[in-house]
Amino acid sequence: MITGDKLSEECGVFGIYDLDGGDVADKIFYGLEALQHRGQESCGIAISDTYGDKGNMSVRKGMGLVNEVFRKEDIAPMKGNIGVGHVRYSTTGDTTIDNAQPLVINYIKGTLVLAHNGNLVNTDELKEELAHDGAIFRTTTDSEVIAYHIARARVKTPSVEEAIVSTAGKIKGAYGLVISSPRKLIGVRDPFGLKPLCIGKKDNTYIITSESCALASVGAQFIRDVEPGEIVTVTKDGIQSNKSLCQERKAHCIFEYIYFARLDSKLDGISVYESRLRAGEALADAYPVEADLVAGVPESGVAAAQGYADRSGIPYRQIFHKNSYVGRTFIKPTQEERELGVKIKLSVLDAAVKGKNIVLVDDSIVRGTTIANLIRLLKNAGALSVHVRICSPPFLYPCYYGTDVPSNKQLIASEHSTEEIREYIGADSLGYMQIEDLYKMVPGLQICKACFDNNYPVL
Numbered sequence: 001m002i003t004g005d006k007l008s009e010e011c012g013v014f015g016i017y018d019l020d021g022g023d024v025a026d027k028i029f030y031g032l033e034a035l036q037h038r039g040q041e042s043c044g045i046a047i048s049d050t051y052g053d054k055g056n057m058s059v060r061k062g063m064g065l066v067n068e069v070f071r072k073e074d075i076a077p078m079k080g081n082i083g084v085g086h087v088r089y090s091t092t093g094d095t096t097i098d099n100a101q102p103l104v105i106n107y108i109k110g111t112l113v114l115a116h117n118g119n120l121v122n123t124d125e126l127k128e129e130l131a132h133d134g135a136i137f138r139t140t141t142d143s144e145v146i147a148y149h150i151a152r153a154r155v156k157t158p159s160v161e162e163a164i165v166s167t168a169g170k171i172k173g174a175y176g177l178v179i180s181s182p183r184k185l186i187g188v189r190d191p192f193g194l195k196p197l198c199i200g201k202k203d204n205t206y207i208i209t210s211e212s213c214a215l216a217s218v219g220a221q222f223i224r225d226v227e228p229g230e231i232v233t234v235t236k237d238g239i240q241s242n243k244s245l246c247q248e249r250k251a252h253c254i255f256e257y258i259y260f261a262r263l264d265s266k267l268d269g270i271s272v273y274e275s276r277l278r279a280g281e282a283l284a285d286a287y288p289v290e291a292d293l294v295a296g297v298p299e300s301g302v303a304a305a306q307g308y309a310d311r312s313g314i315p316y317r318q319i320f321h322k323n324s325y326v327g328r329t330f331i332k333p334t335q336e337e338r339e340l341g342v343k344i345k346l347s348v349l350d351a352a353v354k355g356k357n358i359v360l361v362d363d364s365i366v367r368g369t370t371i372a373n374l375i376r377l378l379k380n381a382g383a384l385s386v387h388v389r390i391c392s393p394p395f396l397y398p399c400y401y402g403t404d405v406p407s408n409k410q411l412i413a414s415e416h417s418t419e420e421i422r423e424y425i426g427a428d429s430l431g432y433m434q435i436e437d438l439y440k441m442v443p444g445l446q447i448c449k450a451c452f453d454n455n456y457p458v459l
């Protein structure tokens with residue numbers, strides 16, 4: 001499903017274990033709110049108690065935002081000191097409550113709870129293996145396939161960690177997983193590190209989650225990232241690590257830095273905010289222009305615009321007012337309504353733009369409708385020229401790892417040259433980030449940039 005003129009991330013995960021036995025449901029709620037940008041279709045929380053009966057589980061899931069699905073009176077009865085939460089945006093599987101996570105399965109060894117961010121690339125083959133063994137699937141997600149493989153392996157292995165190691169050796173693709181078994185909280189990250197996952201701690205409570213902003217939301221300290229290919233297990237004795245699946249080659253999704261991740265997060269040692277500043281600097285070096293001011297399209301274009309301003313010496317100015325109380329544009333289905341949605345959400349500060357030559361920085365162009373509308377609004381308000389600078393190279397190829405890059409036909413760059421796009425959106429000049437400059441955003445990091453250059457790390 002495509003939502004508006006932006007790409008969508010699939011999911012965010014949040015797992016927590018209070019070794020002192022305190023209730024954790026409210027912390028999961030706040031953690032999921034901090035991860036809301038990663039998925040707005042459905043969410044869920046599953047809690048149990050490591051001191052109670054194995055398999056005694058409290059689960060609630062629903063369609064919608066975290067604060068729509070969970071009210072105070074829903075959280076209060078959810079008792080327990082270990083739990084997993086999830087926010088979802090579907091790229092595989094339908095948008096139904098059945099596919100909402102965390103997934104809870106009961107099997108001979110007890111209960112397994114799993115929350116997944118990412119997409120596998122070998123789901124069909126893994127599913128077929130299970131189907132031949134008589135498995136019946138309740139959902140259409142690849143996450144269920146992972147959970148069943150772990151459960152099946154667990155029956156033949158002495159510990160859930162070993163079952164996870166054996167399953168992780170089979171699954172291919174992108175995954176940040178948080179799993180709870182009755183007395184353990186486990187985090188697993190794919191060997192390329194396509195999806196982010198980090199560990200935090202507050203007092204005697206451990207957290208494993210997609211982004212560090214979720215740690216801050218519950219007052220926890222960031223400890224470290226889960227290494228690509230690493231499996232971390234939290235038990236009452238503390239935290240243990242298994243690195244048997246770690247490898248040299250990594251491929252961190254560059255789009256996390258360009259757009260998905262929250263500005264206050266730090267992923268794999270690199271601050272998202274600083275990476276966006278550097279994106280703006282690279283754009284200023286590659287595409288200098290004479291202008292009166294630099295502005296960013298809220299929210300993800302703002303830090304890059306500041307970087308462009310710093311490097312070019314052209315002052316940064318705010319030129320849009322964002323109305324945060326307007327409904328999200330993606331729920332409006334038609335193109336016309338989407339365009340109207342953009343107009344309602346962002347209004348132009350006429351006094352800031354009248355008679356000005358403007359550099360406008362945005363994170364990406366998918367169809368081009370949003371940026372075309374904004375340029376029209378700026379020119380109607382009296383802007384003399386609008387020079388567009390984009391923090392990503394043109395989107396040309398699909399993402400198989402959980403990002404909703406639309407089909408080629410809907411990607412404006414797949415059928416039009418930069419000059420044609422410039423003309424279509426009504427810009428006076430247009431500069432896309434050059435592929436080699438992506439490395440300047442995230443110095444020292446091995447990245448995935450397959451949606452720009454067709455070079456997939458795993459297929």
Ligand code: SF4
Nearest residue numbers: 253399403448450451
């Ligand atoms: S293909 Fe693009 S969106 Fe997908 S993981 Fe790679 S960089 Fe990220």
